[in-house]
Amino acid sequence: MKNTKIFEPYLLGNLELANRIVMAPMTRSRSNNLENAATALTALYYRQRATAGLIITEGTFISKEAVGVVNVPGIYSEQQIEGWRLATEAVHEEGGKIFAQLWHTGAYSHPDLHEGKKPLAPSNINPNQSVFTAAGFKPSEEPQPMTLADIKQTIQDFKKAAINAFKAGFDGVELHAANGYLLQQFFSKNSNNRTDEYGGSIENRARILFEILDELKTVVDLPRVGIRLNPSLHGIMGIEVDAETIELYNYITNRLNTYELAYIHLIEPFTDVSTNPYAIQEVAGHFRKIYKGTIIINRAFTKETANAVLINGDADLVSFGVPFIANPDLVERFKIDAPLNEPDKNTFYTATKEGYTDYPTLKK
Numbered sequence: 001m002k003n004t005k006i007f008e009p010y011l012l013g014n015l016e017l018a019n020r021i022v023m024a025p026m027t028r029s030r031s032n033n034l035e036n037a038a039t040a041l042t043a044l045y046y047r048q049r050a051t052a053g054l055i056i057t058e059g060t061f062i063s064k065e066a067v068g069v070v071n072v073p074g075i076y077s078e079q080q081i082e083g084w085r086l087a088t089e090a091v092h093e094e095g096g097k098i099f100a101q102l103w104h105t106g107a108y109s110h111p112d113l114h115e116g117k118k119p120l121a122p123s124n125i126n127p128n129q130s131v132f133t134a135a136g137f138k139p140s141e142e143p144q145p146m147t148l149a150d151i152k153q154t155i156q157d158f159k160k161a162a163i164n165a166f167k168a169g170f171d172g173v174e175l176h177a178a179n180g181y182l183l184q185q186f187f188s189k190n191s192n193n194r195t196d197e198y199g200g201s202i203e204n205r206a207r208i209l210f211e212i213l214d215e216l217k218t219v220v221d222l223p224r225v226g227i228r229l230n231p232s233l234h235g236i237m238g239i240e241v242d243a244e245t246i247e248l249y250n251y252i253t254n255r256l257n258t259y260e261l262a263y264i265h266l267i268e269p270f271t272d273v274s275t276n277p278y279a280i281q282e283v284a285g286h287f288r289k290i291y292k293g294t295i296i297i298n299r300a301f302t303k304e305t306a307n308a309v310l311i312n313g314d315a316d317l318v319s320f321g322v323p324f325i326a327n328p329d330l331v332e333r334f335k336i337d338a339p340l341n342e343p344d345k346n347t348f349y350t351a352t353k354e355g356y357t358d359y360p361t362l363k364k
Contacts, residue, residue: 037083048328050096059103068105088169106182127238172224180237
């Protein structure tokens, strides 16, 4: 196995990862129960994929107010904690490591998911997206701007969710500050028109992230906390890069150096931003020059391109999304260059085991 850096172990703080292959967070909408709790089926799904050096779960909602997709597991009730414990125990039995991604969708939601109330967001700006509800996909609507009390409560909700995650047996948590959801809605000028201490300047728009971290460090070990960022998100979820975007993410990343975090999980551009003067073209390379800690990078990698970015030194770990859906034994397939199963996109968000836990492995 030549140039197979992805199979080398990695020390993430005091967590020993078996390899540098990370399973990226992916919404699967299998918690179709009254409690919106992870189930034995969820546990089987993650058990099957536990040969990844690190699993980061699908986004798990930190509160009822955070909900933006139907049938997604939460982590704000005792039943949800117990549901997730099934998954963490399953992964640990296989020798794996697993982080919970803590999620609040903000404006990306629908009144149907909140008993008719408008979803909470930084400002009253409609992201103009299709939202997955119990009645199918519906267009998003104008959200309700958060009061200062709402923001303070949300910070506490992140804190409580982190506590709950460790109660459930997770090895750590990842704050979802990417892909156009609540925290990135605060960061972005075109989704945040506030005039108080959470709007306007770069420091104000980033404030909520650091207030969450300051709360988290009072109750959990920050070396078990990661953050996901998507600095070059453009034209998706109502987010646009602008003349301050690079300065904003440089500011965030420099400040993150003052926190002893597990990692930052970066995403390369989803869309072609090659002609956009305000967009970072090579995200990992840009932030490797700034961030002093562990970097995970996500970019629709193959085994070969993942090896290349690790050998180049722009990242320490590489996350794979869709390949893990159809290939629970992705690590083993990479090791022997076995062909990969093709995913069935029609079952990405359905409620059964089909397209979830029934993909064949090399041993079957």
